[in-house]
Amino acid sequence: MTTHTTLDRNAGIAVWRQIMEALKAEIVSGAFEKGSRLPPESELAARFGVNRHTVRRAIAALTSEGILRADQGRGTFVASAPLSYPIGPRTRFSEIVSGQDRAPDGRLIGSAVEEADAFLANQLSVPLGTLLIRVESLRVADGIPMIVATLWFEQARVPNFVADYAETGSITTALNRAGIEDYNRKETRITAELVEARDAQQLGISLGQPVMVVESVNLDTDGRPLQYTRGRVAADRMQLVVSGGE
Amino acid sequence: MTTHTTLDRNAGIAVWRQIMEALKAEIVSGAFEKGSRLPPESELAARFGVNRHTVRRAIAALTSEGILRADQGRGTFVASAPLSYPIGPRTRFSEIVSGQDRAPDGRLIGSAVEEADAFLANQLSVPLGTLLIRVESLRVADGIPMIVATLWFEQARVPNFVADYAETGSITTALNRAGIEDYNRKETRITAELVEARDAQQLGISLGQPVMVVESVNLDTDGRPLQYTRGRVAADRMQLVVSGGE
DNA sequence: TGCAATTTGTGCGTATGTATC
DNA sequence: CGATACATACGCACAAATTGC
Secondary structure, three states: OOOOOOOOOOOOEOHHHHHHHHHHHHHHOOOOOOOOEOOOHHHHHHHHOOOHHHHHHHHHHHHHOOOEEEEOOOEEEEOOOOEEEEOOOOOOHHHHHHHOOOOEEEEEEEEEEEEOOHHHHHHHOOOOOOEEEEEEEEEEEOOEEEEEEEEEEEOOOOOOHHHHHHHHOOHHHHHHHOOOOOEEEEEEEEEEEEOOHHHHHHHOOOOOOEEEEEEEEEEEOOOOEEEEEEEEEEOOOEEEEEEOOO | OOOOOOOOOOOOEOHHHHHHHHHHHHHHOOOOOOOOEOOOHHHHHHHHOOOHHHHHHHHHHHHHOOOEEEEOOOEEEEOOOOOOOOOOOOOOOHHHHHOHHHOOEEEEEEEEEEEOOHHHHHHHOOOOOOEEEEEEEEEEEOOEEEEEEEEEEEHHHOOOHHHHHHHHOOHHHHHHHOOOOOEEEEEEEEEEEEOOHHHHHHHOOOOOOEEEEEEEEEEEOOOOEEEEEEEEEEOOOOOEEEEOOO
16 A cells, blocks of 8 residues: 555646655655665556656656666665754754755845834844844755745844955854854744745745745844844755753 | 746746746735636736736636636726735744644545555555554634644554544544654755645635645654645645754 | 566657647 | 647566676
């Protein structure tokens, strides 16, 4: 018995793409580890009830995404599982990405100075109306956009943040230059929404696709709120992982 | 300026479906209120850069979902805007993630015995073909459906689980009766998808809405996998909270 | 070394679905 | 409502690379 996706032939989504998503989902959730061999095409075709060509097209799409690699005569192998993003007190995008052998980058999309409204003032523990720096950034792994994030800082604490971030592409480094040596994740709240038009364009995904919305507050070493972040994560490119082990 | 949705011509997703999702996203995000009239088909066709037939097909699909209604000679109208509950910083369901299996109201939807496929065998560390109990359950809070979950157990370990769960409404209690006194969450993986038709009905949400997919494995006190769960959470009703302290 | 089995890669003909005009 | 062009999916066959005996 097949456990998961039943193929929908009249949904306006090509069968090869449905198979591609199904395979990606299995790889993401750990059914196949990195480097392991996939079942042969003929077997997958039988399992999905389609022609081998159709499976091949799904594999080809995943190959061009760098997720699979096929060797003639040997088999098809998991080249690099889609990124998983472990959430914990020391969550840092660049470390997570480089820890999975990918090249991280942070691109500055835009920035502004604005006054703290009630919500932000509460999140950052500052008086209403405090001047904040708002930064829009796109985080990229191996050239593939992963997260669109909006970050708020108290302007007085990191006056030169925008220039430093634009130069280095790393939030941690930019904060270091402002004299902030370390920080910890306080709490992370996760929900999902349909992607907004602007984010869809930045992430290069279609409208109507879901994104995970990750809200978090970082604390400095004194336990004072330093940064409030609202990230929108491309759901099909990344998986959030919460370790339950303690 | 109109944000131009880029239509992928060779993405394996039919153009009419991309337009359908784009329109749905606009309705969800409140660009059109309930009862308001959509632009005429010719105008939409021009905006998306497609033939009017293609727009008509998108509208037909939305009509069959009950989202739009077309009146000859008058126009196309928003019949029912998908409902959405605002998510605030004080959403209170954080316990459900850490103690997801102790949800106060668990309703048994169905159950079956099936053989472990490759994926489940791997997750549960059992041989391929091992008999598993699959349980479909709906978890409700304050009368509002929150999560549709599918749980798999090795049948030999909990032979009477279904009856016990149906009687008590509690997974923990049902496991206790099978002699399993305690278990721990190994890891939780979170991603987001568009809701499937069956889940949409159970959760009482519209098609096209996102759900958070929460996959987890529970270990018994010996560290052996006991249960694999795949929960679909109504994203607009619930927020997952991860504390940074772990 | 040879040879068979397995697995990916490729070509072609056909039927159906999709989108335009 | 056709007529047309293209993408999608299928079925069959065979070539090329790898592995194991």
